[in-house]
Amino acid sequence: MSNPLSDMELPNVMFCIGTNMTECHPVAATRLKKAKAKGAKLIVADPRRIRLAEHADLYLPLRVGSDVALLLAMAHVIVREGLVDGEFVATRTRDYEAFRDHVAEFTPEWASAICQVPAKDIALAARWFGEAAPGAIYYTLGITEHISGVDNVQSLSNLALMTGNLGKVGGGINPMRGQNNIQGAGDCGAIPSGFPGFQACDDPANVAKFSKAYGREIDCEKGITKVTALDLAGDKIHAMLIDGENTVVSDPDKGHCEKALRSLEHLVLIDIFETDTAKFADVVLPATAWAETDGVVTNTERRPQRLRAAVPAPGEARPDWWILAELAKRLEMPGFDYSGPDEIFNELCSLSPIYAGLDWDLVGTGAYQWPVPEKGHPGTPRLHETEFPNGRGIFKKILYRDPAEVVDDEYPIWLTTGRRLQTYHTNTQTGRSEGIDYFVPHEVLEVHPEDLTAWGLADGQLAFLESRRGGIEIRVEAHPRSPRGTVFSSFSFAATPINDLTGSGYDPVTQTAELKVCPVKIRPVAENEPVPSS
Amino acid sequence: MSDRQAGAGQATLVIDGAEVAFEPGESLFEVSARVGKRLPSLCYDERLEAFGACRLCVVEVEGIRNPVASCTTLAADGMVVTTSSAEVEAWRKTLVEMVASENREVEVDPLRGHASQELSRLVARYDAVPGRFAGEPSGKSREDDGNPFLLRDYDLCISCYRCVRVCAEQQGDHAIGIANRGFETRITTEFDGELRDSACVFCGQCVQTCPTGALADRKAMRGVDVPGEIEKTRTICPYCGVGCSVDLMTKGDKLVGVQPAMDGPANKGALCVKGQFAFDFVQHEDRLAHPMVRNDDGELVRASWDEALDRAAKGFRGVVERHGRHAVYGVASGRAPHEAAYLMQKWIRTGFGTNFIDNCSRA
Ligand code: SF4
Numbered sequence: 054m055s056n057p058l059s060d061m062e063l064p065n066v067m068f069c070i071g072t073n074m075t076e077c078h079p080v081a082a083t084r085l086k087k088a089k090a091k092g093a094k095l096i097v098a099d100p101r102r103i104r105l106a107e108h109a110d111l112y113l114p115l116r117v118g119s120d121v122a123l124l125l126a127m128a129h130v131i132v133r134e135g136l137v138d139g140e141f142v143a144t145r146t147r148d149y150e151a152f153r154d155h156v157a158e159f160t161p162e163w164a165s166a167i168c169q170v171p172a173k174d175i176a177l178a179a180r181w182f183g184e185a186a187p188g189a190i191y192y193t194l195g196i197t198e199h200i201s202g203v204d205n206v207q208s209l210s211n212l213a214l215m216t217g218n219l220g221k222v223g224g225g226i227n228p229m230r231g232q233n234n235i236q237g238a239g240d241c242g243a244i245p246s247g248f249p250g251f252q253a254c255d256d257p258a259n260v261a262k263f264s265k266a267y268g269r270e271i272d273c274e275k276g277i278t279k280v281t282a283l284d285l286a287g288d289k290i291h292a293m294l295i296d297g298e299n300t301v302v303s304d305p306d307k308g309h310c311e312k313a314l315r316s317l318e319h320l321v322l323i324d325i326f327e328t329d330t331a332k333f334a335d336v337v338l339p340a341t342a343w344a345e346t347d348g349v350v351t352n353t354e355r356r357p358q359r360l361r362a363a364v365p366a367p368g369e370a371r372p373d374w375w376i377l378a379e380l381a382k383r384l385e386m387p388g389f390d391y392s393g394p395d396e397i398f399n400e401l402c403s404l405s406p407i408y409a410g411l412d413w414d415l416v417g418t419g420a421y422q423w424p425v426p427e428k429g430h431p432g433t434p435r436l437h438e439t440e441f442p443n444g445r446g447i448f449k450k451i452l453y454r455d456p457a458e459v460v461d462d463e464y465p466i467w468l469t470t471g472r473r474l475q476t477y478h479t480n481t482q483t484g485r486s487e488g489i490d491y492f493v494p495h496e497v498l499e500v501h502p503e504d505l506t507a508w509g510l511a512d513g514q515l516a517f518l519e520s521r522r523g524g525i526e527i528r529v530e531a532h533p534r535s536p537r538g539t540v541f542s543s544f545s546f547a548a549t550p551i552n553d554l555t556g557s558g559y560d561p562v563t564q565t566a567e568l569k570v571c572p573v574k575i576r577p578v579a580e581n582e583p584v585p586s587s
Numbered sequence: 588m589s590d591r592q593a594g595a596g597q598a599t600l601v602i603d604g605a606e607v608a609f610e611p612g613e614s615l616f617e618v619s620a621r622v623g624k625r626l627p628s629l630c631y632d633e634r635l636e637a638f639g640a641c642r643l644c645v646v647e648v649e650g651i652r653n654p655v656a657s658c659t660t661l662a663a664d665g666m667v668v669t670t671s672s673a674e675v676e677a678w679r680k681t682l683v684e685m686v687a688s689e690n691r692e693v694e695v696d697p698l699r700g701h702a703s704q705e706l707s708r709l710v711a712r713y714d715a716v717p718g719r720f721a722g723e724p725s726g727k728s729r730e731d732d733g734n735p736f737l738l739r740d741y742d743l744c745i746s747c748y749r750c751v752r753v754c755a756e757q758q759g760d761h762a763i764g765i766a767n768r769g770f771e772t773r774i775t776t777e778f779d780g781e782l783r784d785s786a787c788v789f790c791g792q793c794v795q796t797c798p799t800g801a802l803a804d805r806k807a808m809r810g811v812d813v814p815g816e817i818e819k820t821r822t823i824c825p826y827c828g829v830g831c832s833v834d835l836m837t838k839g840d841k842l843v844g845v846q847p848a849m850d851g852p853a854n855k856g857a858l859c860v861k862g863q864f865a866f867d868f869v870q871h872e873d874r875l876a877h878p879m880v881r882n883d884d885g886e887l888v889r890a891s892w893d894e895a896l897d898r899a900a901k902g903f904r905g906v907v908e909r910h911g912r913h914a915v916y917g918v919a920s921g922r923a924p925h926e927a928a929y930l931m932q933k934w935i936r937t938g939f940g941t942n943f944i945d946n947c948s949r950a
């Protein structure tokens with residue numbers, strides 16, 4: 054997030070797009086509700102009439118995967134109605150003129166035909182956001198899990214730049230991260246493009262720095278993403294070490310993923326449960342869990358905070374860091390003699406400019422938000438207050454593209470996936486917490502009540518749902534939250550592996566899978582009918 | 588005892604003989620608390636709008652005939668305030684006795700909730716006798732609500748409305764309401780039904796602000812009979828990226844519950860249903876307790892750490908020998924701490940000299 058969570062109580066217009074915040078980031082959503090109670094306007098754009106939409110002053114029910122069209126038209130209206138922040142654009146940005154000319158043709162009427170939101174509502178959203186002081190944007194995977202994920206994010210950045218809402222109290226572009234240390238995994242350099250602190254790993258100076266620090270010559274070129282690595286499994290990639298991820302349930306296109314893992318010569322997992330992925334492992338190493346582990350995690354607002362152990366781990370389970378260090382020593386890697394997690398965190402701080410002013414003791418109360426460039430620095434609650442990483446904010450000319458697969462006669466229904474309030478990720482944790490099943494005993498497919506009738510289905514009936522990649526049985530539930538022609542399920546239940554179906558495409562830049570859009574077809578299943586194999 | 592110098596032009600008042608500067612908008616309650624005189628209260632929660640219902644926080648103000656509720660009285664320049672006098676203390680004691688007399692019990696297990704000891708602490712402080720007044724409970728317990736998380740023990744309700752207000756003001760959901768008025772007042776949900784069928788999202792915030800344990804953490808209460816004292820350890824919720832601060836409650840080696848940290852930077856006392864109640868996966872019997880390796884029959888079997896680590900290392904060495912160092916790939920977790928992610932990338936970069944490392948954010 055460019056801005057702190059506390060800023061969420063301050064905007065006078067909040068634009069939430071592709072974020073089911075009341076279910077996925079519930080405590081953050083409480084702040085938006087407070088801003089609303091103080092009179093702020095809330096605009097919600099989401100294909101499903103999610104709970105947040107019920108709080109909205111303006112709800113834009115856009116078709117799945119049509120975000121770019123909506124955002125182009127909003128930019129068009131902001132230009133047309135003279136709501137551009139001229140001073141911000143002149144002093145802080147680049148390439149505005151080209152962008153202005155680019156959006157001239159993308160009228161709300163044009164967008165309406167694509168995203169199925171009334172043109173007048175698109176114009177109203179643009180007007181509100183253009184007049185906001187300040188206006189803030191919030192988004193989640195509903196923006197990024199598309200083949201156009203990067204385009205979506207850049208379209209949002211264009212909106213924030215043209216209205217001067219970056220670097221301001223109560224404004225900003227604010228992606229909400231979905232796992233408690235997913236921000237931290239990136240901060241630590243567990244990405245193919247950067248060393249710790251997002252130092253580019255194709256920059257010779259950085260490569261020299263880390264080659265020296267680690268005592269090993271490191272390639273001066275980016276690595277491949279996990280998606281590519283799975284694609285290349287059995288071909289170029291032959292061994293994997295995976296920490297704590299139930300890949301075969303969480304990843305798109307389950308069939309492909311299982312085949313990839315099976316074709317590895319060597320797979321080592323570190324985890325707290327024997328997950329479905331363990332079927333493919335040669336070695337499974339038991340890790341300590343949350344509440345048993347001392348460490349640091351960084352939240353969505355760039356705030357490192359301390360995890361503390363309170364109970365002993367079961368049996369012989371060991372902290373991840375201990376396991377990795379032991380495995381390193383057995384492969385004769387230098388530099389893995391650590392006495393504890395504090396020493397490791399302090400090494401990270403010494404190598405990462407955004408953490409340079411931090412250490413294990415300083416993060417104890419969670420008082421800092423990175424970057425903290427040197428000791429004594431107070432941290433950076435808001436990014437971009439005076440400048441952007443490359444100096445000026447750059448406008449990008451984005452074009453709308455259809456999703457990788459669109460509905461047709463054979464697969465006429467849009468499937469979109471996500472999380473629910475009570476279950477988390479692949480449910481390995483929430484599913485083992487007593488009481489959660491009182492709310493969510495099994496997975497269901499949410500279908501608009503009129504669609505149920507139209508498709509010959511009864512509420513609660515078993516149905517067979519099928520995409521070009523695979524099919525599963527799932528119980529349907531009448532739900533007015535789903536728009537006509539679009540159905541929803543979470544990916545939390547291994548018994549209903551919705552990711553057998555997904556995986557139609559990937560963003561060409563980030564290789565994030567298009568989990569939010571998948572054309573499917575559906576038919577009723579009699580309760581005793583054998584499941585067709587596909 | 589002022590922590591601020593009363594600068595020229597700044598408004599001041601006198602509390603128990605000491606001059607204190609204040610900011611416009613501060614209540615007498617807040618000014619007193621700031622100078623170390625936390626007034627007794629039952630309906631007060633610093634995160635909520637002052638309510639003025641319990642009257643325990645009354646103070647005497649020169650020139651005003653009756654004592655005033657300090658939480659709803661704004662500080663004004665030149666006020667002279669007395670926070671404690673024989674009369675005020677006697678009045679507070681009577682109030683505590685009246686409130687306590689309405690309730691079935693005053694001593695409740697601290698596992699019920701973060702604020703659950705407030706009433707019993709006041710009873711002790713004022714040496715109050717709970718049975719002195721014939722009292723009628725403010726509410727009736729809802730034993731019929733089978734939800735696994737929130738106990739609705741309304742026999743203990745004292746009508747402070749903190750639950751109603753935290754739901755409306757903090758959570759923004761308005762799931763809890765007030766039925767009837769006056770003597771018939773009851774805390775209830777819309778339609779008076781089970782919570783599951785209401786707007787309730789089971790965030791647990793009502794439980795944590797209740798000063799008597801009338802709303803209680805059913806899940807933590809399963810640990811009431813676990814021997815040992817409750818110890819609290821500050822950590823961060825394991826679920827989403829908001830990063831709410833929580834206190835783990837343990838008795839010996841058993842994790843019995845979670846309470847929100849009122850001073851957590853990201854959450855200020857709020858949690859959601861996952862962070863509040865979904866903690867017991869940690870000590871679940873399914874946890875992996877031993878390393879496992881696949882044997883010749885293709886089964887995963889228990890192994891020692893030495894065996895498992897040797898086998899893991901050997902496999903990587905063999906793959907590098909056969910296919911080169913670009914054949915190994917590492918995936919870090921988005922749910923393990925920094926030390927895991929950092930060492931995973933170091934392991935790949937040091938061991939193989941590649942950048943063949945990613946995390947699970949793309950799923
Ligand atoms: S309590 Fe809920 S909102 Fe807070 S970090 Fe945990 S999952 Fe996220």
Ligand code: FES
Pocket residue numbers: 627628629630631638639640641642643644645656657658659
């Ligand atoms: S705290 Fe002031 S009236 Fe209850």
